[in-house]
Amino acid sequence: MKVAIASDHAGLELKQTLAEYAADVLAVQIVDMGTLSSESCDYPEYAVRVATAIVSGQADLGILICGTGIGMSITANKIPGISAALCGDCYSARMAREHNNANVLCMGGRVIGVELAQEITRIFLTAEPIMDVDRYLRRRAQIATIEQGSRGEDR
Ligand code: RB5
Numbered sequence: 001m002k003v004a005i006a007s008d009h010a011g012l013e014l015k016q017t018l019a020e021y022a023a024d025v026l027a028v029q030i031v032d033m034g035t036l037s038s039e040s041c042d043y044p045e046y047a048v049r050v051a052t053a054i055v056s057g058q059a060d061l062g063i064l065i066c067g068t069g070i071g072m073s074i075t076a077n078k079i080p081g082i083s084a085a086l087c088g089d090c091y092s093a094r095m096a097r098e099h100n101n102a103n104v105l106c107m108g109g110r111v112i113g114v115e116l117a118q119e120i121t122r123i124f125l126t127a128e129p130i131m132d133v134d135r136y137l138r139r140r141a142q143i144a145t146i147e148q149g150s151r152g153e154d155r
Contacts, residue, residue, distance in 0.1 A: 003125065004059035006033040006046035011065030011072075011109035014117055018063060021118050026125055031059055047075035047084075054103055055081040061125060062104040069108035076104050080147055085124075088112055093120040097127035099136050 003022060007015035012035060023030045033049040035041050043066040050062040062084075064072035069086045076084035084104035085096035088111065096102040105124040107117055130136055 001061065001125065002029045002031060002059045003061050003063060004031045004033055004050045004053040005063040005065075006035070006050045007065040007109065008035055008043040008046060008067070008072075009038050009040050010067035011069075011107075012038055014107070014109040014112070014114065015063075015065045017114055018065070018117060018121050022063075022121060022125065025118075026122060028125060043071045044075045047072045048079065050104065051076045051079035051082045051084075055079060060103075063121065063124075064104055064106045065109045066106075067108055067110040069106040069111065073104075073106040076106065080151060083143070087120050087124065088116075090116075090119055090123050093123040094127045097124055098130045101129040101136075101140055 005015055005019050019030045019032055022028050031053065033053065034046055047064055050064055053059040054062050064076060066072045073084045073086040076082050082104055083100060083102040084106050085100060085102035086106040087093045087096060107120065
């Protein structure tokens with residue numbers, strides 16, 4: 001599995017820790033899309049990098065970290081095909097994959113502890129979307145319809 005990861009300056013330290021954890025412990029292939037320095041930067045650029053990598057097929061899943069995870073999740077969810085989930089607990093991380101089929105995990109580097117962030121990452125990257133429960137599929141399809149409508153596509 002290929003996972004694209006990025007952060008702004010506020011998420012840099014946690015991003016580096018999680019990138020190492022995911023590669024060494026979870027044995028996933030990590031594509032680090034920045035930022036690479038602690039200099040202040042703007043999170044939308046990095047959210048778009050990861051979102052684009054997923055939509056283009058360069059990565060299977062993504063991880064985005066800013067101070068709270070909020071700016072990253074708001075931005076990533078603007079990109080068609082992206083379902084970004086801001087998670088601060090293990091249950092939400094599992095549900096985000098199993099029920100919502102989220103493809104990007106967002107976390108707040110100024111909010112969450114390292115060990116909880118690692119556990120959330122492990123769960124998010126190993127849980128599988130449930131594909132045989134009609135109501136989950138129906139709700140995901142409803143979201144896709146809303147997304148298409150907001151792009152002005154024919155319905
Ligand atoms: C940066 O100071 C901070 O605003 C940013 O990392 C993020 O928390 C925004 O949602």
